[in-house]
Amino acid sequence: MTVSKTVHAGSSPAKPVHVGQPSERVAVFVGQRLIDRWRLADISREVFVMAIQKLVVVNGRPTLVDYSEPSxxxxxxxxxxxxxxxxxxxxxxxxxxxxxxxxxxxxxxxxxxxxxxxxxxxxxxxxxxxxxxxxxxxxxxxxxxxxxxxxxxxxxxxxxxxxxEVQRAMTVTVVCGYPGSGRASYVQQHEAEHDIIIDKYALMQSLSGRGKYDVDADIDDYAELAYELLLRKVKVDTRYNRVWIILAGPDTRLDSLLVSHNVEHILIDTDKSTCMDRLSKLDIDSDVVTELMRQVDVAKATNQFDKFIKIK
Ligand SMILES: [Zn+2]
Structure with missing residues (x-):
């Protein structure tokens, strides 16, 4: 049988109580306001206070929280x-x-x-x-x-x-290479649990709704902005083991922007003719590809990569 009983109490109800009947519910009022509810359970015919909770308003809704939670x-x-x-x-x-x-x-x-x-x-x-x-x-x-x-x-x-989270640095692996060099496949093969992947050109493609590397100059600004926001989030994040960023040429700002993490630039060093073959099979041929390839060539010539990876 469940009995409801109302008691008027002072401000500190955090004392375990024994009350007469098993499964009795006690609501505590101060003035007319319900502030606490003691959940009671019947264990071997004894009544114990299981958890002392208080009723507070969270986001407009009455919610029970632990009594020790600060208001x-x-x-x-x-x-x-x-x-x-x-x-x-x-x-x-x-x-x-x-x-x-x-x-x-x-x-x-x-x-x-x-x-x-x-x-x-x-x-x-x-x-x-x-x-x-x-x-x-x-x-x-x-x-x-x-x-x-x-x-x-x-x-x-x-x-x-x-x-x-214990504050810790994440490894940020920037995977560079010509379009068609197999960067995304490389990342998919090497990613592990608690990793996150940011593929700049996939991001641009999904924002423009066009083909890959078929960049819409108007959308380009928006895509850059979205990329910047992602980097800003990465900057203060610590929850991933590794952040993979897929680019063409390296982003030299990353070393200073993500200075609290360990940033490495790796190059998927597939030769240009193989990449061109793959792209032509996908019917991809744009000025953007030419420009990205040029950026990779410049970075190779100026030794901007920490590691070179050949994949077949
Ligand atoms: Zn609001």
Whole structure:
């Protein structure tokens, strides 16, 4: 039999209790507000408190969480005081007129709407947190309007990810070569669990909806932007064992951009005539291919590769 009983309690209910009946449910009210629920279980006719939880509002929905979870207000306080104590430049930055101006522009650009849920925005967020990338803190591309709820969800997720991961460098393997040299097949054969692959020309192809290397000059800018954003994400990421980046010629900026990781450039050194044969079978013949081949030739002539790989 289940009995419901309401007790009025003070602010600290974190004491195990024995109550009369097995499976009895106790709801705790402070004033008229339900704040806690004790889940009770019947083990060998004894009643134990299994877990003390509290009811809080998460993202507009009532949710049961562990009693020890800090409340939103507590988290807010920790977040702000942490910033003030550890990074005095934060305080200066967030009260500067350039930040206030940028913030107003971003809110205007985003129509005052949260970019995650569409509700009225209350703040401007750094997409890549400013703690991870201080140099991008005024870049409008790295800023978005958010509401408080969505910002909390994002910050929580970022903090959990940080706690989970021990900071470590990833290996970034940049796989270069002529179009048709077999770069993608090489990566597919060598990729392992916890790897990620970024194929710049496959990205361009999927954005343009055209054939491979049949680049649409208008879409090209968008594809470059998408590639840049992926690199920016890789820059602050640590969760993969290896990041494979498939290019034609090497991207010399990667060494400095991804300086916290171990970057290596390898060349899939298939000879040009073999590549041309493969491409002509696929009916691929464009100025883009010619240009990419030229870039690879320049890089070979100037020793820009760490490793050469011959595949048959
Ligand atoms: Zn929102």
């Amino acid at each position: 939103r207000q507590e988290r807010d306080r920790n977040y702000s005081s942490d910033r003030r104590q550890n990074r005095p430049e934060y305080t200066r930055f967030y009260s500067s007129s350039i930040w206030r101006k940028t913030r107003a522009q971003v809110l205007l650009r985003d129509n005052g709407e949260c970019q995650h849920c569409g509700m009225p925005a209350t703040m401007v967020d750094h997409i890549v947190p400013s703690a991870d990338d201080w140099t991008d803190r005024l870049d409008p591309d790295n800023l978005q309007a958010l509401c408080d709820s969505c910002h909390h969800i994002k910050t929580d997720r970022e903090e959990r990810a940080k706690q989970r």
